[in-house]
Amino acid sequence: MALAPDISSSTDPVAIEAEGAHVDAPELRLFVMGLFFIFGGITSLNDVLIPKLKELFTLNYTQAMLIQFCFFTAYLVIGIPGAKLVKKIGYMRGAVAGLLTMLAGCLLFIPASQQAVYGLFLLALFVLASGVVIVQVVANPLISLLGKPETAHSRLTFAQAFNSLGTTIFPIVGSILILGSLATVSADQLSGAELDAYRTAESQAIVHGYLGIAAALAVVAGAVWLFRNRLQGEKHEASAGLAGLDLLKRPRFGFGALCIFLYVGAEVSIGSLVVNYLMQPGVMALEEQAAGKLIGLYWGGAMVGRFIGSYLMRFVSPGRLLACVAIGAITLILISTNTTGIAAGYSLLAIGLMNAIMFPTIFSLASEKLGPRAADGSGIINVAIFGGAVVPLATGAIADMTGSLATALLLPALCYAVIAAFGYYARRPAV
Secondary structure, eight states: OOOOTTHHHHSOOEEOOSTTOOOOOHHHHHHHHHHHHHHHHHHHTHHHHHHHHHHHTTOOHHHHTHHHHHHHHHHHHHHHHHHHHHHHHOHHHHHHHHHHHHHHHHHTHHHHHHHTOHHHHHHHHHHHHHHHHHHHHHHHHHHHHSSOGGGHHHHHHHHHHHHHHHHHHHHHHHHHHHSOOOOSSOGGGOOHHHHHHHHHHHTHHHHHHHHHHHHHHHHHHHHHHTTTTSEESOOOOOOOSSTTGGGGGSHHHHHHHHHHHHHHHHHHHHHHHHHHHHHSTTTTOOOHHHHHHTHHHHHHHHHHHHHHHHHHTTTSOHHHHHHHHHHHHHHHHHHHHTOOHHHHHHHHHTHHHHHTTHHHHHHHHHHTTOGGGHHHHHHHHHHHTTHHHHHHHHHHHHHHHHSOHHHHTHHHHHHHHHHHHHHHHTSSOOO
């Protein structure tokens, strides 16, 4: 994206302290769209890492799902401190802090590869995710600020499209770079020094991919630093501890927060298992790289589905539509786990289309009538994204205990059943 060479000196800062004020700054909107693209893509790249590290370190599914556990635990650990940091130093400097933290996480892949230690890869992912969380804390409110209040929803929808574009493109490119190994042996055939050497050599593809991301993050962070004085007079309401925790006592909000937890968990679980699932002889028997490229269909379906869902909501209440797509996801899981070949593979990938409207719809239904507590509610729901750590780990444990990925997929199906119930429960406006 093209950024002004010295925006801090060539453009007057804009005051935003007045309630309801907004910034008419197209160049900043472009920057925020780029942030949505970056953190969406990095998150979906985990789906490519899982099969690669699973083979390199001869992991079972539970151990492999620690990748998602460490990544999404950052939402629980960093969410509140990250928000406080942004309140203290401001949006633009907060964005730089998040980008530099992401860059540090990418660079940690170097010692992780050199030492060939799985735990170091997990540490790198946690640091990377911590930066993602901080950037999200900045991007979500900033996109609403950068323009007229009456068009905030359309800007957020457009920004989410950039997020989906990142989740579609990154796994395809990542599959080519990371899963394109020409190795003629596997880790389970080696031991000792040979195994360490194999892991170091094979993980170089991962390092090169994340070093490329690190270089891009450095450029973006430098450009954003030029904007550090663009916003003046920022005011943030102070909060202590887990502000808004009492909102969980409200049935509609509490139910909705639970569904965010389950939705993110189900979506991430399926995305994490797609490659291994499609490689199974009873499904599509694909090579690792070919299966990895198809992850883009899963996340691309979510991008297309947002536009379809936005149109359908003109005629169908959000709650009813949410219930319908959740039932659709359950149906697709049952089709996939009870068929073989192309039908089994593509029915699982099609769940991405069902996922499309779930997060924003659950969020909006849960947040109805919160009024001045809306910001607190948003913070709690952000913490609920921790479901992306818990549900995949449980799904992997089921796969290990039963020896069947098809059986493990019943847990995401159960998550969708709860979401369908919430959609039916919230089909009428809150009172």
